[in-house]
Amino acid sequence: QKEVEQNSGPLSVPEGAIASLNCTYSDRGSQSFFWYRQYSGKSPELIMFIYSNGDKEDGRFTAQLNKASQYVSLLIRDSQPSDSATYLCAVKVITGGSYIPTFGRGTSLIVHP
Amino acid sequence: ETGVTQSPTHLIKTRGQQVTLRCSSQSGHNTVSWYQQALGQGPQFIFQYYREEENGRGNFPPRFSGLQFPNYSSELNVNALELDDSALYLCASSLEPGEQYFGPGTRLTVT
Numbered sequence: 010q011k012e013v014e015q016n017s018g019p020l021s022v023p024e025g026a027i028a029s030l031n032c033t034y035s036d037r038g039s040q041s042f043f044w045y046r047q048y049s050g051k052s053p054e055l056i057m058f059i060y061s062n063g064d065k066e067d068g069r070f071t072a073q074l075n076k077a078s079q080y081v082s083l084l085i086r087d088s089q090p091s092d093s094a095t096y097l098c099a100v101k102v103i104t105g106g107s108y109i110p111t112f113g114r115g116t117s118l119i120v121h122p
Numbered sequence: 123e124t125g126v127t128q129s130p131t132h133l134i135k136t137r138g139q140q141v142t143l144r145c146s147s148q149s150g151h152n153t154v155s156w157y158q159q160a161l162g163q164g165p166q167f168i169f170q171y172y173r174e175e176e177n178g179r180g181n182f183p184p185r186f187s188g189l190q191f192p193n194y195s196s197e198l199n200v201n202a203l204e205l206d207d208s209a210l211y212l213c214a215s216s217l218e219p220g221e222q223y224f225g226p227g228t229r230l231t232v233t
């Protein structure tokens with residue numbers, strides 16, 4: 010059973026702080042890693058993807074991947090109240106030649122003024 | 123806007139009925155995936171189509187079936203609806219093995 014684990018939260022941070030969201034996965038064959046943001050009642054929105062070990066930065070967002078430890082994290086710098094949402098971690102694993110996605114349950118982030 | 127569209131937006135069905143949900147993928151994408159998302163849960167993978175062939179399936183019964191058309195649009199069919207099928211159904215398109223982009227979803231209520 011391929012699993013993607015996230016702390017459901019809520020994670021509460023003050024405005025302007027760094028929010029750190031973590032995700033672990035069980036399948037060492039996982040190839041690609043994604044972070045989505047989902048506002049209540051809306052569909053997931055892709056905010057970051059990372060394929061190689063290390064850090065990837067895009068504006069206020071940094072994705073970190075450590076394949077040896079099987080975790081991927083998302084840092085949000087200078088958090089804003091508009092960042093309050095559920096953050097979903099997703100992993101794609103090659104199965105039978107196809108890339109099969111698995112999502113975690115999501116971490117609820119609350120940024121308070 | 124991702125360029126992925128879904129119809130209808132909302133749907134109410136009665137237990138035992140059948141439903142068809144539709145998705146138009148983003149231009150240039152060759153893969154469509156369908157997900158079921160219950161309240162407070164992450165999206166659960168139903169199945170995936172690549173160039174009109176199902177190439178991956180999650181832990182869903184055979185009454186969940188699908189199609190992908192030559193223009194890469196897709197349908198999700200659910201037969202013999204059950205109350206537990208009430209959920210947000212999401213479609214996502216991608217150019218494999220790249221990132222997926224989601225449509226707005228269809229909210230299905232089974233009564």
